[in-house]
Amino acid sequence: MTGLKPETREKLKTVSVATLSTALFKRGLRNQTIQDVRPLNPNLGNMVGEAFTLRYIPAREDLNPITVFQDRSHPQRKAVEDCPPGAVFVIDSRKDPRAASAGSILVSRLMVRGVAGVVTDGGFRDSPEIAKLKIPAYHNRPSAPTNLTYHQAIDINVPIGCGDVPVFPGDVIVGDGEAVIVIPAAIADEIADEAVEMTAFEDFVTEEVLKGRSILGLYPATDPQTKVDFEAWRKAKNR
Structure with missing residues (x-):
């Protein structure tokens, strides 16, 4: 992902989601703020990056036992390793926080790899530990059960819905101390x-x-x- 200009990234680090929502509203875009997500640590500064996505569907028990994690190509594990540095990892968990979208180990891996942040419309497990990491993370609420309990990772870097907002790979994601917004890539500079x-x-x-x-x-x-x-x-x- 190389579409986001460095100067645009730096500008977006200095502005609020509220201000961005007004600028988008002027262009007729009313549904760009991801609903019902909040930062685990609101003091990390703005999260800015291009969207890299993971999509979950409801889990089907015969296809989603815990042994699926032994597969190195499991979509959740693969997405964590493939998400580019500087991108924001956006997870479609169907607005369902009953089971965790990820935990502190996977989020730590994203941080070490240079990912700019992570957002789910579900929940994270190990949320106290994630809150201490130097990576912005946004979720609905804490959730202890493994993602396999209710969710089945199915697609990587495809168009998704996250908190009632359409997110396309490469869209520009900005998060601040209160919210996360999605900016269509074509108008990010303006x-x-x-x-x-x-x-x-x-x-x-x-x-x-x-x-x-x-x-x-x-x-x-x-x-x-x-x-x-x-x-x-x-x-x-x-x-």
């Missing part, structure tokens, strides 16, 4: 540029509000003086 501009303005607005200024005419900037003040602020802050 979304990043717009989000950086929006963030600068919102930082200015926040400073003004904390000084006691009314939001009327300020946010949105319907008062011409707001634009004058913002440009002066940008110059002073080198933004």
